[in-house]
Amino acid sequence: MVLPPNLSQAEFDTALSEFEAVVGTDWVFSSDADVALYRDSYSPFWGEEEERIASAAVAPDSVEEVQEIVRIANRYKIPLYPISTGRNLTYGGAAPTLSGSVVLDLKRMDRIIEVNDKRNYALVEPGVSYFDLFNYIQEHDLNVMLDIPDPGWGSPMGNSLDHGVGYTMGSYRDHFGSHCGLEIVTAEGELIRTGAGAIPDSDAWQDFHYGAGPSIDGLFAQSNFGVVTKMGVKLMPMPETYMTCTVTVPRYQDFQAMVEEVNYLEDSFLVGMPSYGSPVGGGLFDPTSLEGLMQNGWPTIEQLEEFVTAQNKHAWSVTFQLYGPEEIVRATWTAVQRRFNDKIPGAAFQDGDFYTLPIPAEDIPALPDKARLGIPNLEIFHIVNRNPMNDNDPPDGHADMFTMTPRTAEGVHTAARVLAEAYQELGFPAATHPFSTPLMFYSRAMVVAVLIPTWRDPAKNAASRALYERCLDKIAEQGMGTYRTNPAFQELAISKYSFNDNALLKYQEKLKDSIDPNGIISPGRYGIWPANMRNNRG
Amino acid sequence: MNKLTILCFFLTSFVATTVQAQDLSPEQASGKVVFDKWCEPCHGRVAGGLFGGLGANALPGTSALGVKYKGDLPAVLEDRTDLVPIYISTVVRNGLYGMPISRKTEVSDTDLDNIIAYLTRPH
Numbered sequence: 001m002v003l004p005p006n007l008s009q010a011e012f013d014t015a016l017s018e019f020e021a022v023v024g025t026d027w028v029f030s031s032d033a034d035v036a037l038y039r040d041s042y043s044p045f046w047g048e049e050e051e052r053i054a055s056a057a058v059a060p061d062s063v064e065e066v067q068e069i070v071r072i073a074n075r076y077k078i079p080l081y082p083i084s085t086g087r088n089l090t091y092g093g094a095a096p097t098l099s100g101s102v103v104l105d106l107k108r109m110d111r112i113i114e115v116n117d118k119r120n121y122a123l124v125e126p127g128v129s130y131f132d133l134f135n136y137i138q139e140h141d142l143n144v145m146l147d148i149p150d151p152g153w154g155s156p157m158g159n160s161l162d163h164g165v166g167y168t169m170g171s172y173r174d175h176f177g178s179h180c181g182l183e184i185v186t187a188e189g190e191l192i193r194t195g196a197g198a199i200p201d202s203d204a205w206q207d208f209h210y211g212a213g214p215s216i217d218g219l220f221a222q223s224n225f226g227v228v229t230k231m232g233v234k235l236m237p238m239p240e241t242y243m244t245c246t247v248t249v250p251r252y253q254d255f256q257a258m259v260e261e262v263n264y265l266e267d268s269f270l271v272g273m274p275s276y277g278s279p280v281g282g283g284l285f286d287p288t289s290l291e292g293l294m295q296n297g298w299p300t301i302e303q304l305e306e307f308v309t310a311q312n313k314h315a316w317s318v319t320f321q322l323y324g325p326e327e328i329v330r331a332t333w334t335a336v337q338r339r340f341n342d343k344i345p346g347a348a349f350q351d352g353d354f355y356t357l358p359i360p361a362e363d364i365p366a367l368p369d370k371a372r373l374g375i376p377n378l379e380i381f382h383i384v385n386r387n388p389m390n391d392n393d394p395p396d397g398h399a400d401m402f403t404m405t406p407r408t409a410e411g412v413h414t415a416a417r418v419l420a421e422a423y424q425e426l427g428f429p430a431a432t433h434p435f436s437t438p439l440m441f442y443s444r445a446m447v448v449a450v451l452i453p454t455w456r457d458p459a460k461n462a463a464s465r466a467l468y469e470r471c472l473d474k475i476a477e478q479g480m481g482t483y484r485t486n487p488a489f490q491e492l493a494i495s496k497y498s499f500n501d502n503a504l505l506k507y508q509e510k511l512k513d514s515i516d517p518n519g520i521i522s523p524g525r526y527g528i529w530p531a532n533m534r535n536n537r538g
Numbered sequence: 539m540n541k542l543t544i545l546c547f548f549l550t551s552f553v554a555t556t557v558q559a560q561d562l563s564p565e566q567a568s569g570k571v572v573f574d575k576w577c578e579p580c581h582g583r584v585a586g587g588l589f590g591g592l593g594a595n596a597l598p599g600t601s602a603l604g605v606k607y608k609g610d611l612p613a614v615l616e617d618r619t620d621l622v623p624i625y626i627s628t629v630v631r632n633g634l635y636g637m638p639i640s641r642k643t644e645v646s647d648t649d650l651d652n653i654i655a656y657l658t659r660p661h
Contacts, residue, residue: 027643029642033631041637041639042638086643087638108643275589319589368586368587368588368591369586369588369589378579379597381598381599383588385601385602386605387601395636
């Protein structure tokens with residue numbers, strides 16, 4: 001058994017008894033078998049000394065119980081690690097950042113307090129999953145659409161607080177950006193509400209998220225300043241229709257003009273998430289067709305144009321999602337075609353799917369691309385599960401390496417090039433190539449993604465960790481960082497945000513010392529250590 | 539026949555069976571409810587697939603088992619007749635490959651017993 005730092009077994013046993021007095025004996029987990037359920041299934045350190053292991057877990061059912069647990073933790077200076085559904089896989093799952101922490105498992109707090117389809121929001125507790133919220137909306141025949149991440153097993157609150165993202169219109173895809181009001185148990189056990197929720201008995205909590213004065217909501221995302229116990233979620237009114245349509249452009253060098261046009265359309269709120277692709281580039285996760293092209297280093301532009309011409313295909317594609325009344329989405333598609341025709345010679349156009357919404361329940365199971373219609377599912381696991389290509393050695397997990405690039409062709413190409421270099425320098429086949437395309441989860445940033453496998457084999461994990469760290473180093477040399485990562489890499493990722501001698505992190509730690517003087521909430525999360533543990537860094 | 543075609547063949551060569559609720563004991567019926575919530579989204583029978591058509595023939599867990607067993611065993615868990623309690627509980631509590639650990643706040647011990655009752659029912 002792992003103990004919390006600086007605590008004897010006897011002291012810990014007493015603390016556990018006090019936790020049991022709050023939540024009941026069934027909801028304090030301290031046996032080795034039960035604590036093992038809080039391991040990170042995808043840990044890059046599985047089975048090694050550095051694997052993050054909890055000392056116990058406690059699962060409250062109410063805000064009042066959370067407050068009591070926080071007060072007990074302060075008395076014993078026990079680190080707590082709050083989780084919502086604990087399904088933040090690739091980013092740590094249910095395991096704490098600091099070994100010996102007690103996981104504060106909020107899964108039992110799974111109440112959907114309100115879904116309002118006239119003012120278009122939901123108010124939920126941490127343990128509510130996207131599946132739960134979707135089912136509630138279906139069962140109550142409510143006229144709103146979710147924006148969901150992949151996979152959909154996580155919680156709206158937990159995903160938002162980890163800066164998670166989705167697939168529909170830009171303002172909804174940024175899940176923290178589309179939250180509306182928080183309820184927080186502070187590190188000292190006080191209860192606060194943000195925005196209009198700070199006005200007693202306000203009916204406008206989910207309508208007005210600023211309130212007056214400084215907004216503190218951002219302090220509770222990817223951080224360790226308190227325990228969020230309720231969150232508002234802005235919801236999109238159910239659109240009347242959904243349509244997809246695709247534009248392709250012929251030349252390698254057309255990508256910049258395509259990106260500029262997509263930026264215009266996104267920033268004008270005319271289209272939902274654009275999906276870039278390359279008809280000559282193979283699949284996102286299957287760059288093998290391009291290995292020959294990269295045999296002698298990164299190709300020149302002339303070589304790339306010749307490669308495209310030889311394939312007799314267009315170089316780039318982008319598929320748009322349009323949401324709204326049928327006459328509007330069809331007119332938008334007409335305008336999109338006119339604008340591309342005006343800007344890029346040879347642009348071609350293809351109609352896609354068209355659905356009247358909402359999708360009938362009986363049609364949902366066989367519906368492709370559920371996530372783009374706000375329907376939670378787990379089908380994204382096709383890209384990492386056992387398949388005919390990895391049948392002999394499927395990975396046990398993955399560590400997602402997301403490079404945030406400027407919204408330019410040059411940004412994407414640079415990220416793809418340095419990531420390919422990182423892979424090749426460490427003896428791996430490149431996972432990116434000159435035709436790698438970005439994901440547009442955030443409407444104002446591009447993401448070049450690689451998924452690095454993790455294993456329950458220390459030697460393989462060591463190689464994966466080295467690769468992940470090399471990728472972080474290489475992108476930082478280009479002025480780029482990542483947006484979210486496993487605790488194993490959080491300090492390195494944060495160290496890249498070092499402007500002015502790490503002034504940002506120093507400021508965050510000043511806040512930490514004031515807000516959480518005993519350092520009990522998630523020590524070390526995203527590199528923020530409390531004063532009494534700052535020597536843990538590194 | 540390429541690998542993908544072989545996979546599709548395996549996944550479609552099993553005759554779907556419909557579970558009738560009245561045929562189930564109370565434990566098995568409860569187990570089916572838990573299975574449908576926690577297992578079916580990956581191990582169920584009907585898939586839609588991803589952007590570009592990947593996975594249109596089977597859900598990810600079903601697809602993975604189709605690749606693994608190559609027709610020697612059904613890819614759909616509910617069609618299996620060889621599952622034993624210790625195997626089911628070990629996989630649920632330890633995870634397996636991409637399938638993560640399930641905690642007791644998600645799938646309680648009673649839930650797990652009921653899933654076992656459902657998946658090991660005579661059929």
